[in-house]
Amino acid sequence: MIHEADRKLVIQLIDEAVAAGARTFKCCEIVGISIRTLQRWRAGTTIDRRKGAPKWVANKLSPEIIDDVIQTACAPEYRNDTPMVLYVRLLEEHCYLASPRSIYRILKAHGLLKRRCNGAVPTPRRPPPERVATGPDQVWTWDITYMPMRVQGLFYYAYVFLDIWSRKIVGWQIHEKESPELASQCFERSVAKEGNRPQFLHSDNGNPMKGLSMLATLYRFGVIPSYSRPRVSNDNAYSESLFKTAKYVPHYPGYFESLSDARAWFADFVHWYNTKHRHSGIGYVTPEQRHTGADRQLFDERNRTLQYTRLFRPEIRRQLRDWVHIEKVVLNANVS
Structure with a gap:
């Protein structure tokens, strides 16, 4: 690093050499700088502006x-x-x-700051558990959502299990209360219906999720339980997104007259969601198509159409983007 005084001296020596008949670029080669650097120094930019270089701060405290x-x-x-x-x-x-x-x-x-209260020292929150799915029936999430009755303040409870790979609803039940026993029964029926069990089952920290009946069932099936951080709903984002979709569809009634009405409506919703709803997070295919692998053929057909379009309409070929199959779905990706 050349100091400012040395740079001014270099400029003076080069000027003297050039006045004596030397070539400017030869003088720069001898000194070890480029002609552009010499021009910058002559323009008055003699302060080192490189990152990490010492800076002079006008209002620096003495x-x-x-x-x-x-x-x-x-x-x-x-x-x-x-x-x-x-x-x-x-x-x-x-x-x-x-x-x-x-x-x-x-x-x-100077180490002169101390905490002035008796509370515990705040600690940074641990990152949420990262779960990666590269195929169906690897990572499931589940949660319970309220389904209002006609009487204000009373609810039915929908237990819903979701495969994050395909966003398919793999199991659901609706009951009049929350309990680990009912959650355990719903999970067993979901596994039996799907014909396979997940490696991880992610949920929040509610009592039905951490009850002894549910934990015993997961242990018996060899499923690893995974939990969100306390009071952080975003850690179970796929289930929360599903519940929003359910409650914002145009035919959502708002409340239910009876338990049988709630079950009938939710059964229709699950059929529509799994077989007809084109999900934006998986390339605008249905969860059932992605779960069975039929989405790859659909992507190929779309890309084939785009290829023909590029041939016959070359003016818009740069606007067309091929559809790419999503090979990995991550729950709570740890960004470092």
Whole structure:
């Protein structure tokens, strides 16, 4: 790194050599710089602007002011004040040392900041568990959603199991209460109907999800339970998205007269969702098509149509994008 004084000396020596008849580029080669660098230095840009280079800060606090801040903050009458309170009190006493942020930064750099409450020290939240599915029946999620009765404040409860790979609803039941026993029964029937069990079953931290009956059933099937972080609904995003779809379809009644009405409506919804609903998250195919692998043929047909379109309409070929099969679905991807 060439200091500013050395750069000015290099410019002076090169000018003297050029005045004596030397070539500019030869002088630059001897010194070890390019002609563009010499031009930049002559234009007055002699300050090193590279990342990490020492910078001159016009309003940088002097060591004397830093010492004054430390001495004032440690004085008996100020030692229990926060940086903002210290700043305000000094202003009221017609004294300005530094901004509140500068005071905070100085005290932190010298280890003079301590917690002033009796609560536990905040700890960063652990990342949610990452679950990866590369095929059907690898990762399921499940949750319970409320289905309102006609009487305000009363609900039926829909237990819904979802395969994140295909977004297919692999099992569901509706009951009048929440319980681990009912959740366990629903899971057993879902496995029997699907003919396979998942490797992971993800849910939130509700009592039906962590009840002994449910945990015993998962242990018996060899399924690894996975849970969201406390009070973080986004960790179970696929189930939450499914519930929003269910409650925002045009034919959602809003409330249900009886348990049989709720079960009948939800059965129709599951049939529509699995076999007719073109899901945007899986390439606008139905969950059933993706679950069975029929989506690959549909993507091939779409891309074949796009290929013909590029031949006959070359003016729009750059606007056309091929459909790509999603090979991996991740629940709670850990972004590092």
